[in-house]
Amino acid sequence: xxxxxxxxxxxxxxxxxxxxxxxxxxxxxxxxxxxxxxxxxxxxxxxxxxxxxxxxxxxxxxxxxxxxxxxxxxxxxxxxxxxxxxxxxxxxxxxxxxxxxxxxxxxxxxxxxxxxxxxxxxxxxxxxxxxxxxxxxxxxxxxxxxxxxxxxxxxxxxxxxxxxxxxxxxxxxxxxxxxxxxxxxxxxxxxxxxxxxxxxxxxxxxxxxxxxxxxxxxxxxxxxxxxxxxxxxxxxxxxxxxxxxxxxxxxxxxxxxxxxxxxxxxxxxxxxxxxxxxxxxxxxxxxxxxxxxxxxxxxxxxxxxxxxxxxxxxxxxxxxxxxxxxxxxxxxxxxxxxxxxxxxxxxxxxxxxxxxxxxxxxxxxxxxxxxxxxxxxxxxxxxxxxxxxxxxxxxxxxxxxxxxxxxxxxxxxxxxxxxxxxxxxxxxxxxxxxxxxxxxxxxxxxxxxxxxxxxxxxxxxxxxxxxxxxxxxxxxxxxxxxxxxxxxxxxxxxxxxxxxxxxxxxxxxxxxxxxxxxxxxxxxxxxxxxxxx
Amino acid sequence: xxxxxxxxxxxxxxxxxxxxxxxxxxxxxxxxxxxxxxxxxxxxxxxxxxxxxxxxxxxxxxxxxxxxxxxxxxxxxxxxxxxxxxxxxxxxxxxxxxxxxxxxxxxxxxxxxxxxxxxxxxxxxxxxxxxxxxxxxxxxxxxxxxxxxxxxxxxxxxxxxxxxxxxxxxxxxxxxxxxxxxxxxxxxxxxxxxxxxxxxxxxxxxxxxxxxxxxxxxxxxxxxxxxxxxxxxxxxxxxxxxxxxxxxxxxxxxxxxxxxxxxxxxxxxxxxxxxxxxxxxxxxxxxxxxxxxxxxxxxxxxxxxxxxxxxxxxxxxxxxxxxxxx
Numbered sequence: 001x002x003x004x005x006x007x008x009x010x011x012x013x014x015x016x017x018x019x020x021x022x023x024x025x026x027x028x029x030x031x032x033x034x035x036x037x038x039x040x041x042x043x044x045x046x047x048x049x050x051x052x053x054x055x056x057x058x059x060x061x062x063x064x065x066x067x068x069x070x071x072x073x074x075x076x077x078x079x080x081x082x083x084x085x086x087x088x089x090x091x092x093x094x095x096x097x098x099x100x101x102x103x104x105x106x107x108x109x110x111x112x113x114x115x116x117x118x119x120x121x122x123x124x125x126x127x128x129x130x131x132x133x134x135x136x137x138x139x140x141x142x143x144x145x146x147x148x149x150x151x152x153x154x155x156x157x158x159x160x161x162x163x164x165x166x167x168x169x170x171x172x173x174x175x176x177x178x179x180x181x182x183x184x185x186x187x188x189x190x191x192x193x194x195x196x197x198x199x200x201x202x203x204x205x206x207x208x209x210x211x212x213x214x215x216x217x218x219x220x221x222x223x224x225x226x227x228x229x230x231x232x233x234x235x236x237x238x239x240x241x242x243x244x245x246x247x248x249x250x251x252x253x254x255x256x257x258x259x260x261x262x263x264x265x266x267x268x269x270x271x272x273x274x275x276x277x278x279x280x281x282x283x284x285x286x287x288x289x290x291x292x293x294x295x296x297x298x299x300x301x302x303x304x305x306x307x308x309x310x311x312x313x314x315x316x317x318x319x320x321x322x323x324x325x326x327x328x329x330x331x332x333x334x335x336x337x338x339x340x341x342x343x344x345x346x347x348x349x350x351x352x353x354x355x356x357x358x359x360x361x362x363x364x365x366x367x368x369x370x371x372x373x374x375x376x377x378x379x380x381x382x383x384x385x386x387x388x389x390x391x392x393x394x395x396x397x398x399x400x401x402x403x404x405x406x407x408x409x410x411x412x413x414x415x416x417x418x419x420x421x422x423x424x425x426x427x428x429x430x431x432x433x434x435x436x437x438x439x440x441x442x443x444x445x446x447x448x449x450x451x452x453x454x455x456x457x458x459x460x461x462x463x464x465x466x467x468x469x470x471x472x473x474x475x476x477x478x479x480x481x482x483x484x485x486x487x488x489x490x491x492x493x494x495x496x497x498x499x500x501x502x503x504x505x506x507x508x509x510x511x512x513x514x515x516x517x518x519x520x521x522x523x524x525x526x527x528x529x530x531x532x533x
Numbered sequence: 534x535x536x537x538x539x540x541x542x543x544x545x546x547x548x549x550x551x552x553x554x555x556x557x558x559x560x561x562x563x564x565x566x567x568x569x570x571x572x573x574x575x576x577x578x579x580x581x582x583x584x585x586x587x588x589x590x591x592x593x594x595x596x597x598x599x600x601x602x603x604x605x606x607x608x609x610x611x612x613x614x615x616x617x618x619x620x621x622x623x624x625x626x627x628x629x630x631x632x633x634x635x636x637x638x639x640x641x642x643x644x645x646x647x648x649x650x651x652x653x654x655x656x657x658x659x660x661x662x663x664x665x666x667x668x669x670x671x672x673x674x675x676x677x678x679x680x681x682x683x684x685x686x687x688x689x690x691x692x693x694x695x696x697x698x699x700x701x702x703x704x705x706x707x708x709x710x711x712x713x714x715x716x717x718x719x720x721x722x723x724x725x726x727x728x729x730x731x732x733x734x735x736x737x738x739x740x741x742x743x744x745x746x747x748x749x750x751x752x753x754x755x756x757x758x759x760x761x762x763x764x765x766x767x768x769x770x771x772x773x774x775x776x777x778x779x780x781x782x783x784x785x786x787x788x789x790x791x792x793x794x795x796x797x798x799x800x801x802x803x804x805x806x807x808x809x810x811x812x813x814x815x816x817x818x819x820x821x822x823x824x825x826x827x828x829x830x831x832x833x834x835x836x837x838x839x840x841x842x843x844x845x846x847x848x849x850x851x852x853x854x855x856x857x858x859x
Contacts, residue, residue, distance in 0.1 A: 034705065042618045050571055125589050127578040177619050198628055199806035200701065221705060226801040226810065229684055230700050236692050237699060404565025407573055426577060433576040443580045530705065
């Protein structure tokens with residue numbers, strides 16, 4: 001009796017287990033994702049593309065040697081593994097075998113070599129040659145092994161091999177800058193190119209032989225709708241499945257039964273931050289106490305609450321908050337106008353004539369914040385800063401300039417007092433071009449003129465070591481120094497906001513975003529919308 | 534007549550040269566280079582790289598050299614390659630022409646078949662109820678911001694009633710439809726854009742038609758016609774209308790360049806890949822070869838449009854001739 005019961009129990013356990021297995025793993029194939037975007041891709045040759053639309057589409061068609069996983073750590077993609085040798089001078093990549101291009105030809109180390117040669121070819125119109133010019137030699141050891149030797153150790157170089165690899169057999173005889181391949185690419189990725197109608201849509205279909213596995217979603221359609229209100233109207237007809245949202249759309253306009261029923265919203269810290277940069281060559285900002293005072297006088301939480309409707313967090317450094325380089329122990333300075341006033345009076349700025357503005361040697365403390373036109377968010381931020389600094393007696397003027405004029409006439413020529421801008425951040429924390437004191441020439445990125453020997457040294461060291469723990473220590477030290485010295489007033493990291501049709505299953509938000517496991521997304525047969533393949 | 538046409542055609546050349554010189558200088562006066570804008574503030578793209586890109590695009594040469602190079606290619610009918618994606622400018626423009634032309638021809642057609650009768654009817658009893666309502670209606674259409682009207686119609690027909698698609702020109706599964714399905718699908722997508730782009734044009738044509746008709750009806754030959762007892766229908770449509778339609782022919786000629794022009798706002802709202810957006814984006818990106826190509830296209834079409842209007846006018850109106858003109 002007992003054994004029978006035991007058997008029954010076992011059997012039922014098996015049944016239960018089978019049931020769970022069945023319901024969890026029985027993903028259905030089919031359907032399509034229709035993504036909406038305001039901009040069309042420019043070229044689907046990844047080494048030539050510099051716009052986000054192009055990267056978004058070509059990342060589905062191509063693979064690099066390495067890629068970032070959901071927690072923003074580098075893992076193998078076309079490379080199975082890699083070895084770092086000679087203190088970081090040499091990287092040896094072991095490539096995966098049995099990978100095929102969408103046209104059926106095998107992928108080999110020669111394709112990587114070809115891509116590398118095109119990247120460093122001075123006639124290629126690529127913006128990405130910089131990282132690859134540090135390579136001293138590139139050797140193909142066999143069909144699946146590559147040895148890359150650098151002139152000196154360059155840790156960010158590893159992530160640069162995430163650059164999409166292109167097929168040698170199709171492009172060898174072509175002029176890469178003008179080839180038709182840019183509008184009908186052939187890659188190794190999870191999706192195959194199908195059609196592209198300029199400024200209308202790009203269509204991809206799943207690669208059933210993808211080396212990881214066949215993606216569940218059969219089609220990916222990238223629709224270009226240049227007008228944001230039209231995108232929003234299309235969401236209301238369920239004509240679009242995946243779209244980025246503004247804070248207002250996220251909190252208010254999608255807060256109704258329709259959107260709750262048919263869509264899901266996601267919110268993940270973006271790879272960017274917004275800051276107020278001071279021109280450090282201007283004597284007004286040379287005193288550290290003044291920069292600290294300004295930081296105390298501006299309430300960042302208030303800015304986030306008003307401008308982002310709460311959808312962001314206070315920035316305390318130039319790294320991604322969810323990445324490994326970020327030091328969470330660097331706490332944002334409190335909002336403390338009294339302390340600001342005190343610091344300013346120590347620096348000699350007091351309201352001596354009672355007119356409400358601080359002065360020193362007969363001069364009122366005033367400066368102009370410039371920012372670019374077309375970004376309502378930044379204009380609002382500037383106005384809030386203006387208001388808060390008025391409270392402590394500093395007069396701010398705001399100047400809004402058209403983007404290309406802004407870059408050419410003000411930033412590059414360093415004709416500004418304070419600038420309100422944002423940086424997009426790469427996954428690798430290397431920040432050399434923004435903070436190193438050698439990068440202050442016209443057109444370079446340390447346009448505020450920051451100079452700190454310790455930071456210079458740490459930036460160089462952090463580039464020379466591949467050991468993530470050591471690099472982390474360097475970057476965290478950089479972050480502490482920068483926050484203490486306040487060359488920028490670090491303001492906030494906005495959240496990336498997305499909306500996705502609720503029929504899609506398998507989405508697992510992670511620090512990197514939601515798209516990293518796209519090939520695992522699926523739609524139950526009964527809910528599939530686009531049935532024709 | 535022939536010598537007149539030849540003289541006019543020759544006159545186009547210096548005019549076109551002047552237009553291109555002025556346009557070329559003006560677009561280069563705007564600050565910002567295509568390479569700076571494309572790679573704006575991307576820390577991965579160093580100064581050296583941008584300088585190399587400038588060189589590859591020929592932007593490092595003095596302006597007059599750039600212009601002469603461009604002109605040298607234009608003479609061989611080579612419009613060059615776009616700075617945005619290195620595609621041939623000709624291809625980029627050609628692929629946008631069909632949809633732009635279809636929408637503009639359709640709306641021009643609707644504007645004429647609606648506005649001309651409206652104008653005639655208004656002219657028959659000027660300043661009375663019908664005329665006044667028409668005036669209000671067409672001016673309302675003229676004054677209404679396109680984007681606002683478009684959004685209202687999209688909301689009503691696309692979302693509330695769900696009768697019509699909102700944006701684009703084809704459904705996602707267009708290629709799987711049969712021929713009738715395709716025509717039906719295209720028509721459904723074109724209804725709203727054509728309505729919106731027609732409404733603004735009604736005012737002009739119907740007003741022209743009205744005043745020209747009033748003028749014609751006041752001519753002595755109309756009195757003659759009435760006096761000899763012709764039926765009113767014949768007086769209006771045979772005698773007055775034929776004369777009143779003449780100025781409209783001129784307008785038709787002048788709308789030729791407009792047929793290949795597009796509106797950025799309108800195309801953006803309906804997500805139509807037309808010429809307007811191509812030009813707008815080219816300007817924003819400082820895509821010089823594409824901007825110049827569109828300038829030349831616009832200038833040539835305008836000049837030919839004027840020429841055709843003048844010739845057509847001479848053809849329909851025997852009082853006008855270009856013979857022996859000095």
